[in-house]
Amino acid sequence: MDTRPIGVFDSGIGGLTVVKEIMRILPYEDIVYFGDTARVPYGSKSQETITKFAKQNSRFLLSKDVKAIVIACNTASALALEELNNEFDIPILGVVKPGASAAVRATKTGRIGIIGTEGTVNSRAYEKMIRKLFKEVEINALPCPLFVPLVEEGWAEKEVSYMIAKEYLEPFKEFDVDTLVLGCTHYPILTNVIGKIMGDGVTLINPAEETAIELKSILFENGLQNTSKERLNTAIM
Ligand code: DGL
Numbered sequence: 001m002d003t004r005p006i007g008v009f010d011s012g013i014g015g016l017t018v019v020k021e022i023m024r025i026l027p028y029e030d031i032v033y034f035g036d037t038a039r040v041p042y043g044s045k046s047q048e049t050i051t052k053f054a055k056q057n058s059r060f061l062l063s064k065d066v067k068a069i070v071i072a073c074n075t076a077s078a079l080a081l082e083e084l085n086n087e088f089d090i091p092i093l094g095v096v097k098p099g100a101s102a103a104v105r106a107t108k109t110g111r112i113g114i115i116g117t118e119g120t121v122n123s124r125a126y127e128k129m130i131r132k133l134f135k136e137v138e139i140n141a142l143p144c145p146l147f148v149p150l151v152e153e154g155w156a157e158k159e160v161s162y163m164i165a166k167e168y169l170e171p172f173k174e175f176d177v178d179t180l181v182l183g184c185t186h187y188p189i190l191t192n193v194i195g196k197i198m199g200d201g202v203t204l205i206n207p208a209e210e211t212a213i214e215l216k217s218i219l220f221e222n223g224l225q226n227t228s229k230e231r232l233n234t235a236i237m
Contacts, residue, residue, distance in 0.1 A: 002224045005030035005236070006215070007061030007069040009054075011042040012152050014186030015072030018095065018208040019235060022070065025212040026219070028226045031235040032064045041148045042075040043117020043184070050119065054080035058088055064236075067224050070215060071095065074183045074207075075117045078125035091218045096120075098214050099181050099207025100129035106203045107179040110134070113172065113202075114141040115194075116183030117148065126183055140175040144168045144187070151186040162193050169197045181205045 006026075008019055012035050019033055034057055036042075042050055054076045058069055068091040071077045071084070077094025084092045103112050103126075114126045121143045130137055146168075150161050180202050182188050188206040195204055219225040 001227045002067050003030070003226050003228060004065050004067040005032045007032050007034070007058070007064065007066030008072045009034040009036065009057040009061060009069070009076075010073040010185055011035070011075070012037045012040040012148070012186070014148070014151060014184065014189070017185050017188040017206065018070060018072035018211055021208040021212040022215060023235065025209070026216055028228065029219075030226070032061060032066055033235060033237040034060055035237065037152070040152060041117065041145070042073060043119045043143070043145055043148060045119065047079045047119075050076055051080040051083050054084055055087060058084055058092070062088070062090070066090070068092070068215065068219065070211065072185050072211075074099070074185060075119040078120045078123040091222060091224070093211065093214060093218060095185065095207040095211045096125050097129055098210035099183060099205060100126055100133060102207060102210040103179050103181045103205045104130055104133045104137070106205060107137070109178045110136055111138045111175065111177045111179070113175060113177035113180040114139065114183045115144050115168075115180065115187060116141070118143040118145055120183050126181060140172070140177065142168065142172050147184065147190055148186045151189045156189045156193070161190060162196070165190065165193045165197055169194065173198065177202060179203045179205060181207070183207070
């Protein structure tokens with residue numbers, strides 16, 4: 001039993017899509033959330049910079065006495081997870097592996113699409129992880145960098161979001177994917193828009209739920225879960 005909070009970070013508000021799932025699946029865990037809005041976006045920055053930011057964010061969360069860290073950012077998960085695990089000795093997990101597993105489970109045709117930041121797409125982290133799980137898969141990946149500022153601005157429901165999403169995704173439809181990974185934690189906030197363009201035949205994968213499930217088993221395996229059932233969780237942001 002461990003009542004210390006879980007640390008979660010992202011470049012901005014996108015990681016709250018992961019916090020929502022953690023709060024649902026682990027209702028007795030407290031959460032400290034760090035959204036690095038001063039340095040958003042992460043998606044266009046180098047691996048060196050992202051690794052530096054991810055280490056600083058992790059140190060900040062450790063100063064809040066967290067027992068585990070969730071990198072609720074695909075870019076930082078793709079570019080810095082290994083380094084963080086080498087440097088810190090608490091459990092640290094990212095969103096790429098859980099997202100890849102969920103996509104492999106969901107696809108029926110073996111045609112998977114990935115949308116994410118430039119950093120995530122160029123790293124090919126999803127592709128490598130998906131191919132480890134499913135060799136015969138066809139993968140197409142597309143960076144959609146304008147989605148992050150739209151979400152940070154609170155414009156997800158505006159016409160401009162639909163127009164930009166159509167510009168990115170309409171040509172992408174020719175790949176005929178049946179599963180599309182929302183490989184950036186900001187993108188689930190645009191689910192309605194993305195779903196409308198891709199159509200009903202495409203399953204949208206939000207890696208957040210699978211990440212929360214993986215976190216739950218990691219806490220359990222390490223005896224870190226908060227078993228006090230006296231109150232529901234609080235999140236400090
Ligand atoms: N939400 C983050 C991700 O999942 C970062 C987006 C950004 O800052 O570019 O990649």
